[in-house]
Amino acid sequence: MWKKVRILILLVILLIVAVNAYRDQNQNWSKPIFVQLHPINADGSNITAQYIQQLSHQDLAGVEQYLKLQASKYTSTPVHFYFKLGRELLEAPPKVPEQANVISIMLWSLKFRYYAWKHQRSLDLTPTVTLYLNFYDPAKFNVLKHSTALEKGRIGSVNLFASKKNSERNKVVLVHELLHAFGASDKYDLSSGQPIYPIGYADPNQLPLFPQAKAELMAGHIPTSHNESKMPESVDETLISDLTATEIGWKP
Template sequence: MTESAGNDDVARRTARKRRFFAIRVSVLLFILFVVALYAVRDLRSRRARNDWERTVDVAVVLVHVGGSERVEADAIADLNERVSALEERLRAEAERHRPGIPKPFRIRILGPVDVAVQPPTPTGDGPVDLAKQAVDLERWLRDVDPRAGVEPDHWDTRIYVSARRPATTAKSVVEGQSQQHGRIGFVDVELDTSMVDLALFVVAHELMHTLGATDKYDANGRTRAPEGLAEPDRMPLFPQRFAEVMGRNRPVSEGTEVVPESLEELAVGTMTAKEIGWLR
């Protein structure tokens, strides 16, 4: 091979590498553009919920985790029946803070769906832990949603309720966690007919988190005053008549709180109303 032919071959290989590099960069930039476009669209859509120009659609998806006792049919029936009471209570609170506001929430119960495991939670606070949890959660949702009849784009917020029969008659458990300003929340509850209203109270709590509301209780679970009080100007201050949705409990005296017994005790305080856009 002559030196000229060798130089031409090198030049062709170099040109091919450059074209391949340019194509690869173009593809990556296109993917990045699509991801950024979706992120902007999703962010705008989530923020639009707080404009309250339309009703926010909420799916409450019941799941039964394998190995736990199934919830009795009566409890699920009561849960479906009491959803309208939660909608009405939240409507009344929205109207109190912002007269003339459209109906704030349309809530539907879906499921129950059988799942093998609880929704995944991060094992740590590091970026790798959070990334793994995001991947595991996406896989979990892809399994649950189709079987529950959930089309994610149809719902502004989805709350997944892991429900099981109470282990004892003495005390039942209900807990939750949600994406702040996100679209997804989780509730874990030992559910029977006596726990239906409290379960829906916690659903409302997690729903408010997805709309930007912050907790109004301290590290010990005690209601913070005044922001966690439904009626901070009440005289005398105690007993409070309502439980602020982000404070969770109803203070009845200095240092004493009780768990709300019905949805009629649910209230949305001034700070929470500001955080979710009911007050400007």
């Protein structure tokens, strides 16, 4: 009897996991997308603490409209994103292993999901995506390590600068990672960081090809020559390409 009960419980758990996995990989864009943002003082500095204290929804101005506009190019279904700035967390998410291999990435993924589960609260409701914003004082950190996000679980760890001066560029990084959570792939060369032609170019048919006017969002940089590029100053200097729109389900 108890053996059958245990088997039934296991089957229910597996069903829940399967349903959640299907949901994560098949977003219904007709429903509103709620994005929960948790700021984190990743470097423990007073400057970063002060920056987090004055964060508000205004610091995300333009992002929701940008995504709505980009989506409208590919689907007649109105797409609505709603960002909520949640409570500050005192513990940072686990960092991606520097010497990555299959096993270490799997372990990190499990740790990250456990971290997300551990920090979930009833007041967070049920967001579509949860992003953990790791802020660093730009006076101490000139370059930040790559951010990352998981499609299965819809969670992301985003490294940002604790500075008003960098707020517009922060939005570019944030939206880039957000789309990873919906299945978008990177479109830059992992070794050089340069956009891949043609999929990483906003306008691969432009003549002359350089300089490009905008960045493909998932490439992250505006190509200025075959071997050089620059980071966009804001999301207004980026666009979401046909391929990325297809990957996330905006375009059939």
